[in-house]
Amino acid sequence: MSDIIKVENISKKYISGQVPIIALDNVSLIIKKGEFTAIAGPSGSGKTTLLNLISGLDVPSTGNVMLDGKPLSNMKGSELSDFRRDHIGFIFQSYNLIPVLNVKENIEYIMLLQGVSEHDRHTRVLEILKEVGLTDMSKRRPAELSGGQQQRVAVARAMVSNPDIILADEPTANLDSHSAIDLLDMMRRLNEEKGMTFVFSTHDSRIMERARRLIMLKDGVIDKEEIR
Amino acid sequence: MFVVTTLFSFFIGVHGGTYQGVIDMFTRAKTGHVQIHKAGYLDKPSIYKNINNYEMITKELDKIPIIESWTPRVYANVLVFVDTKTTGAKLIGINPEKEMSVTRFKEKIKKGSMFSTEPSKEVIIGAPLAKVLKAEIGSELIIITQAADGSIANGIFKIIGFAGRDDDPSERGSVYINIKTAQEFLELGNRIHEIAISIKDQEKSRKTALLIRDLNLDKTLEVSPWEEIEKDFYKAMQTDKKRSVIFFTIISLIVAVGILNTVLMTILERTREFGVLKALGTRPYHIFTVIVLETGILSIISAILGALAGMAINYYLSRHGIKYPTPIEFQGVLFTEMRCIINAESIIKPMILTILTAVIVSIYPAIRAARTIPVNALRSN
Known part of the structure; x- marks a missing residue:
């Protein structure tokens, strides 16, 4: 499998008040295409920061992130927006669906940005709704869905444009254990069937068990790594 | 924006009605709207x-x-x-x-x-x-x-x-x-010595004077609208109108600050939403356009509804008037109420003011939203 993400010696430092905080300290890792990777660790270990840097939402203090061979640090403004739109899918902890749009509109939003035709968008949305088990809910607004259903919509939105990688920041944190395991199983099925690369952060041990590769962070450095 | 347009429309209606009332007071007291004299009579009777x-x-x-x-x-x-x-x-x-x-x-x-x-x-x-x-x-x-x-x-x-x-x-x-x-x-x-004329639309006194002049009834006669007959009063009115431009400007500024505040608050409340949109790959330019367009569309709807409401109020007050607390006496004639007017100015001016102000003031919040840093926005509640 080819490398999709290459993280080279990245560090992230914040200044909180007068105190400098090192969120990540000289981290390097490689994620290969089709991997199902969990980044785990306690709160404050640097999981979200690492995902933000991988996605280009944040800029490292030092080091470099390469996504599919392209250095993110060289991209700015619209170029970076377009890159995120076409290559990265996001799943957020608190779903972050657009409240005024219904399920179908939320899912097709990225395709709309990409200029995909209405017919193709419609076909793709129906296809993806079937995959995430929400075929009958396309007209509902996020407020009319349960947390688990909202996160399924978020997964559908993240994968609708076939990105190179899907990054999920604690996707199960706001879900009950049953919904959390269901969601993880669905993500893993999509990973197996579609070959999509998933990287997600978690501190839930039951979720960690389902990852094929586990990267443990502690105090901003990789503490240990397991491949199952 | 709806309230602002309504109030502004009402204000113009009252303002115009006041002027119309004053002119009516003046012309109906003695002058009439147009007068005909022998040439030179007005200067030296x-x-x-x-x-x-x-x-x-x-x-x-x-x-x-x-x-x-x-x-x-x-x-x-x-x-x-x-x-x-x-x-x-x-x-x-x-x-x-x-x-x-x-x-x-x-x-x-x-x-x-x-x-x-x-x-x-x-x-x-x-x-x-x-x-x-x-x-x-x-x-x-x-x-x-x-x-x-x-x-x-x-x-x-x-x-x-x-x-x-x-x-x-x-x-x-x-x-x-x-x-x-x-x-x-x-x-x-x-x-x-004089023919005093009253017309159906007092705004058209000059036009009527020209119309009578064009009849060429007698070349030794001169036809004058009330604005020429009572030059001093007319000049005083014009000066007052200029003063009201300053007042209008101040109102416009208050309107602009009000709308800016509203748009800024809305943007601030939606910081997280813009962060999500940017994280998903929305270009800054698109976010900017969405905000300006959204504000523009909202302002157009508000302006139309506000102008309609203003028209309704002005129409009611043009029929029933506003009673003066104390009646005003002018040249022996008692005036007890003031009526609003409905004209193009009372409809178009508030609409243009609201729409233009809303679009212009939305530019700054739109730039701010377009520059949202997704990581910071996603951290906000």
Whole structure:
């Protein structure tokens, strides 16, 4: 499998008040295409920061992130927006669906940005709704869905444009254990069937068990790594 | 934005209504909207500068649809006596019926009665003049002046009424008399000095004057709108209007700050949403466009609804008016209420102000939102 993400010696430092905080300290890792990777660790270990840097939402203090061979640090403004739109899918902890749009509109939003035709968008949305088990809910607004259903919509939105990688920041944190395991199983099925690369952060041990590769962070450095 | 447009529309309606009311007050008190005189009469009035064949002229005036009515007048400077008291005065010959169709002359008579439509030796004098002459209703008034044929005209008249109040300066020297009596007294024959005209739309006084000029009735006559006749009053009104531009500007600024505040608050509340949109790959330019468009569309809807609401309020108040706490008296005529007006200005101006202001002030919040840093926005609640 080819490398999709290459993280080279990245560090992230914040200044909180007068105190400098090192969120990540000289981290390097490689994620290969089709991997199902969990980044785990306690709160404050640097999981979200690492995902933000991988996605280009944040800029490292030092080091470099390469996504599919392209250095993110060289991209700015619209170029970076377009890159995120076409290559990265996001799943957020608190779903972050657009409240005024219904399920179908939320899912097709990225395709709309990409200029995909209405017919193709419609076909793709129906296809993806079937995959995430929400075929009958396309007209509902996020407020009319349960947390688990909202996160399924978020997964559908993240994968609708076939990105190179899907990054999920604690996707199960706001879900009950049953919904959390269901969601993880669905993500893993999509990973197996579609070959999509998933990287997600978690501190839930039951979720960690389902990852094929586990990267443990502690105090901003990789503490240990397991491949199952 | 809806409230702002409604209030602004109402404000323009009240403002325009006030001006219209003042003009109406002024023109209906005495001037009329347009006047016809012999050339040079307005600059230097003289008994000899008179209009011949006024019936022929007024026949033509009757054919102009915008003209509501007209009234002929005769003027002469006279010397008046009551017993041993004497003073200078202005004799004004009027046709009572026609005069009341142009001005509110009847309302001026505060004491006594109106003289008859037939020639008579009856006069109505200004209340301040009566005070000077110590005259009473029924007193005899002696009038002496030079007639149009050069002879000395003199006569004894009976005071049957007082016009205006004791402190009304416009009636300080007025002596009203039937026009036919005046023409006979002044040896004018059928000649008169002035035709005062009232029109259906007071905004069109200048246009009506031009229309009458274009009739080429008599080249020795001049036709003047009230704005030329009462230059000082008109200038004062124009100055006041300029002052109101400053007021409008201040209101516009308040509106702009209000809208800016609203848009900024909305953007601030949606910081997380914009962060998500940017994280998903929305270009900054798209976020900017969405905000400006959204504000623009909202402002258009608000402006239309606001203008409609403003129109409804102005329409109601143009029918029913706003009662003055204390009635205003002008040249002897009492004005009890002010009415709003509905015109293009009261509809278009507030709409343009709201839409333009909203779009312009949305630019700054839109830039701010476009520059949202996704990581920071996603951390916000």
